[in-house]
């Protein structure tokens with residue numbers, strides 16, 4: 001069985017706010033907002049949303065683990081870890097960004113209109129910005145306080161529903177969407193035992209309920225043997241074409257916090273396998289000071 005113990009131990013050293021107590025909600029994204037993993041996952045998220053928006057027909061995004069939607073980088077928790085300094089701060093203000101990264105940076109700029117990096121938008125905020133009025137956003141957040149903050153942020157925003165609900169259970173409640181087009185975005189906290197097993201089961205469930213839908217699952221990189229087991233269980237899950245993307249910015253023996261992260265994209269948009277590698281390479285150049293780690297864009301399941 002894959003467990004998140006190593007990752008959790010690393011995270012504990014970093015923020016001091018996360019403890020491995022199964023079945024308890026200990027994770028708070030405020031400690032990590034804007035870090036390397038966020039830059040990677042949100043840059044990829046924008047590519048998936050833009051692909052969906054190419055067609056006029058409305059689509060639906062189900063964000064199963066939404067967080068609070070917007071993070072103040074001067075918050076004491078962000079100041080304690082300063083993870084955003086090695087993430088978004090490293091590419092903020094760069095003039096040489098590839099075109100495929102521009103929509104992501106524009107979404108961050110929209111929350112920092114004076115050019116000073118003070119706030120970092122989370123996946124719900126980034127998604128809503130790239131969606132049209134007719135597209136529907138469904139957000140689930142299990143933490144009561146975070147969910148209340150999310151409700152406040154999106155008060156009065158059309159076609160946006162917020163639920164204080166378990167994101168894994170939300171698949172049963174909300175899939176398939178009436179639009180029959182869309183993305184299920186699963187960005188679990190990885191603060192509980194067997195979270196890797198849960199995301200594999202979630203990928204299977206999302207596919208069985210919404211076979212033509214896109215599913216994107218973020219995951220932290222752990223020991224290579226654990227990652228091999230994760231890939232094997234995904235390959236055995238009976239999924240359709242599935243792409244695996246990764247950005248690693250630290251060496252394998254790195255213990256301060258996660259060395260990198262990945263995203264599984266089930267039913268990826270046409271051309272993502274060609275579009276992602278140069279974007280990931282640019283991010284790696286920008287975000288890996290020691291030039292350690294690397295990138296990956298591989299078919300986990302081919303058509």
Ligand SMILES: C[S@@+](CC[C@H](N)C(=O)[O-])C[C@H]1O[C@@H](n2cnc3c(N)ncnc32)[C@H](O)[C@@H]1O
Pocket residue numbers: 025027028029064065066067068069121122123124140141142143146165166167168187188189
């Ligand atoms: C990694 S953060 C999400 C960040 C957000 N997706 C973003 O990109 O801005 C994970 C979130 O999931 C929440 N959470 C933990 N377990 C959950 C569950 N079973 N269902 C829904 N939300 C959960 C945590 O409170 C946390 O806010």
